[in-house]
Amino acid sequence: MTDPFAFLVARGPIVDATTPKAWLQAMLDVEAALAAAQAAVDIIPLGAAESIAEACNAERFDVVGIFEDAALGGVPVIGIVERLRGAVDNDFAAHVHRGATSQDIMDTAAMVIVAGCAELAAGQLDTAAGLVDRLTDAHGATPMIGRTLGQFAVATTFGNVTRRWRAGLHDASEALRSSAAGLPVQLGGPVGDGASLGAGAQIAGGVAERLNLVSPGHSWHTVRGPIARVAGAWGLAATAVSAVATQIVSLAASDVGELHERAAGAGGSSSMAHKHNPIAAISARAAAMQVPGLVSTLLTAAGGHEFERAAGSWHAEWPALNAMLRATGSAIGWLETSLQRITVDPERMVANLAAAGAERTP
């Protein structure tokens, strides 16, 4: 454990999907898909592709060493290709990574990672939406006072609140799934023109098919629409989670008291034993608040690619992307936990509504 605040921003299933091992396996999957696609058009022997496919198993490699060595060349791919060449039959070593460049492997692997994370996170959002539906079913008709700009407004129902939550979570889940649907393979070779790859379009199509990505018809080494699109979708998701969590925290405030987030052992205080803090919703907010800054880092980096491969703007994307996936996924997980813990206090809703009404009568 190296991050003291992993309990906030690197928690739940999203973590395993974004570890060094997960990234290594994604890069190996890209190398294997490339070899298979090249074998299919007779650019490399079928035996080479098979030998490469067999070798492309993260369990067989020194994960720590690979990512430490990345400091030498600035990218983990160099060490992976070297080790992979050592792991296949000698005759086939030259067929590993053929015609590709580091950025082809990294960018395509990033898309594989993002696609997996999107599926995971969308699933969690759906689960959270289901938990919201349970609240609607149980308490949707309960009358409550609506509040705008913090002030009592007019009467509404709790279902008005929960249906908005559901809409937001559903929108987020859709945004993640739809952004993940068209993620492109990257395959341009050293300078992005595909010249080194022979039958470029066919190979790109083959790689895309094997990895569940799409073939965009051109390389995107320095035009980073895919990164910006992913950033936008995850930014939206974090925003939706944060809004629901913010509303839970607001309704759970002692002065309002219409919701409680309670669980044995959780939400206590080091100085005040009587408190029940809505700590899961609070943590969801804290995790989600990391995301806008990370999105801005990704967009800034995406706009700064010069020549045929950027000297820094490309590398800057990786940690921000991984942190964004993790923080968003953690925020969703925290919200799920919060929704599981929520109890509604319909009596308090009715009482608050009555008190608000009294105040509003001229």
Next chain:
Amino acid sequence: MTDPFAFLVARGPIVDATTPKAWLQAMLDVEAALAAAQAAVDIIPLGAAESIAEACNAERFDVVGIFEDAALGGVPVIGIVERLRGAVDNDFAAHVHRGATSQDIMDTAAMVIVAGCAELAAGQLDTAAGLVDRLTDAHGATPMIGRTLGQFAVATTFGNVTRRWRAGLHDASEALRSSAAGLPVQLGGPVGDGASLGAGAQIAGGVAERLNLVSPGHSWHTVRGPIARVAGAWGLAATAVSAVATQIVSLAASDVGELHERAAGAGGSSSMAHKHNPIAAISARAAAMQVPGLVSTLLTAAGGHEFERAAGSWHAEWPALNAMLRATGSAIGWLETSLQRITVDPERMVANLAAAGAERTP
């Protein structure tokens, strides 16, 4: 003129589409569409809707006064509704803004503004892409040295560069158009449940149809997916523009000299008369660089909506949204100008390639 740096970030057609008058007209259009949709289902008299429609003309109002008065209630809608009630037949005053809340009008007007700006900006991106095509047609086959991480890599052609540019600009244009295709009407009434609006869904549909928006089936006063989606799309567009501009600046550097951006009277220096600065590409970069921070402001605000209307997070969206539209639109305009001014130096490309090749030979 109140912004000294409007020449960088508030320039071209996007400005007229985002002025106080444009926002006022958009809000009036929403009020008129609401009245028309309500008349269509007999909630208000047809005559009222006609009188309101006639009055909903920004030319007839004191634009400056309306936006100055917005400081009183925190939102321009209050002053608009008051004045609009004064502008219609006395009998119809009560039918103005019926069942709606300020946020319904502001949010829907924001979507109208965004849709108009997206059409404008996408058109400019298409124009820019066309200018890139002219470069491809004229010089696409010219051989040049590819550069990765700032270092000579292998030979490629100028068409490899310009085809990437085109792909990026096309992607941006698509992103803006597709984000603008499904922009939702906002219609929830004071606390978002539509209770004050009578036949809510039908009216929302009617308003949406009249304004070329969609009816989302729920209000989104506090779940801000639409704002986040718009932020993501414009962030992507700014990124695409910035990447192309960055590459123009790189290729126009004296040490490279493969492009020049030249125009009579432009790009000079206060101290060095011999210089030809690629000032339009530089300005495109500078304008686009404003956008990631604005996106992060929008996402942060979008995640902070509490209760039925946010006390601050909602209001914070407006200036950031308008500045984002303007900076992105200005960046596109600057890039268009740059592309018009570009001249290619194929001799230098060939010479640089030869020099690079020499260096690469063992």
Next chain:
Amino acid sequence: MTDPFAFLVARGPIVDATTPKAWLQAMLDVEAALAAAQAAVDIIPLGAAESIAEACNAERFDVVGIFEDAALGGVPVIGIVERLRGAVDNDFAAHVHRGATSQDIMDTAAMVIVAGCAELAAGQLDTAAGLVDRLTDAHGATPMIGRTLGQFAVATTFGNVTRRWRAGLHDASEALRSSAAGLPVQLGGPVGDGASLGAGAQIAGGVAERLNLVSPGHSWHTVRGPIARVAGAWGLAATAVSAVATQIVSLAASDVGELHERAAGAGGSSSMAHKHNPIAAISARAAAMQVPGLVSTLLTAAGGHEFERAAGSWHAEWPALNAMLRATGSAIGWLETSLQRITVDPERMVANLAAAGAERTP
């Protein structure tokens, strides 16, 4: 009026201090100070310096034309120097802007603008702190329930709240003043080495003295510590204002009701006549929320300066800097307004404390 949301983010005395005219005057002041400092060491004739000083009056120039022309060279200085040369005695034209480069004038003028704005904003923060003191004097001893993580914690007094506010505002005022104390003159000539300026250090000292800046002993064309330092101080100030405004909004919530922000004609609603929204505090939050994104734009730009003058990262600083000054200054102004409008409800504080206490008793 070109910005519809000026009522939120471009309001109060900070606006006049950041207009095109203010920037023009600051740039003219720099030119005049340069000429005077050069005359003092006999590099240019005293008569030239006097003629330049007389001409350096923004009233005499076409402000709009100058900033429109800035689109040609990418910087307003070129047009200013040209016009200034036309405005002085023919013999002295060559002594205008002698040895300087555009960035010398822009950067130094930016420091002049920032210094003026810091004085303004610090003064407003002091006024706001004074208004807080009045609250402390009147109600500091009133008991109230403290709330942590939104939950009732233990009893405290309203003075605990207001003394924290005061500390925050005082800290912000100090931060602005101290950041403004050491703002450096920029004087490096075309490539920053001062070679064109003759007796560089002496002249820099003379310019600094005349403009109330300091002479840093080197140019900072591409190392942007001064910009980053200013961004940090204004970020801190916006943060302090936002925290106080957030706490006002929280205490003014109907469910809490311990404060009210009331003023004739302000804080109303388009749909709910009974509401009293704390609109000044809300607007303070909205304005302050613009600042973190602008700070990140400034820091990003500041880190991207290449060679002897950046092609974009420099230009990107200007609109972000001006918007940051305005948004922060507007936020302070809004907070001042809020503090003037605040009324305290000590009965409600006591009643809430009693209710909280009851809840806490086992």
Next chain:
Amino acid sequence: MTDPFAFLVARGPIVDATTPKAWLQAMLDVEAALAAAQAAVDIIPLGAAESIAEACNAERFDVVGIFEDAALGGVPVIGIVERLRGAVDNDFAAHVHRGATSQDIMDTAAMVIVAGCAELAAGQLDTAAGLVDRLTDAHGATPMIGRTLGQFAVATTFGNVTRRWRAGLHDASEALRSSAAGLPVQLGGPVGDGASLGAGAQIAGGVAERLNLVSPGHSWHTVRGPIARVAGAWGLAATAVSAVATQIVSLAASDVGELHERAAGAGGSSSMAHKHNPIAAISARAAAMQVPGLVSTLLTAAGGHEFERAAGSWHAEWPALNAMLRATGSAIGWLETSLQRITVDPERMVANLAAAGAERTP
């Protein structure tokens, strides 16, 4: 290892200074200092303070367990206090954490961590500045062409470049040291008024003295000037590093070729064996680019603290703060590596200057 991109953004001595164990030790140090300060004014027995001091050793605790348990209460302090009470003499357990609240411990520990990191990072910046001085000594007089906006400007020397670098690094080092000089202890008790702490000011002074912090005279639970000030200083430092790294990358570009960054085994390519990428400078840029977004997260969070302790805005500070320290520290380390590897090519400087001169002659 859980972060695949630690080689970029979590590298060098800053990592050990920001681990879970480092944070745990810092929190234990705060508890020990509190007990000692309380014993000194006879609020707790001297024996209790001694027993607590002895127990406050991170080696004696289950670091992983403590930070995993933090998910329960949302803050690691609860688990630490519990375990610490178990680790001291039974009679003294009640004297542990006496009168303090979780935020007192976390905030003060954060200041301890920041102070240590600032010392570390400032030292590294000084080392980097020393490496720059060696370049100045060896090649400062070498003539070269200055470049502005990417264009050849006028002749200067390499010393003009390196002296700017030195100024930037020195400024950054000063900024870190000066921001670390006045870091405040946090000691307010449950709701920040110090009521639970007895002789508050004296104790705060005692804690501050023992931890090398200052006593601010008030708690800052919800006015976050100290966090904003730290964010500003580290933002400045990252900016300074990024600017130097950007200039190294620019001068090392093949088209310029005036610098090279070379080391055995480093800077290679997976597809182009002949390349020498300035990978350490590139990595410095990539690490530094993470920082502006993190600063904006910190400022946003800092401005959102409501009531007596924020429900989310406080928690959001921790991961962003730790990531900011690490990314900045890593960027400095990468720059140090780059400066160690740099070789200057004075012949190329002279040749480029000649070529530029030729071009400039009318």
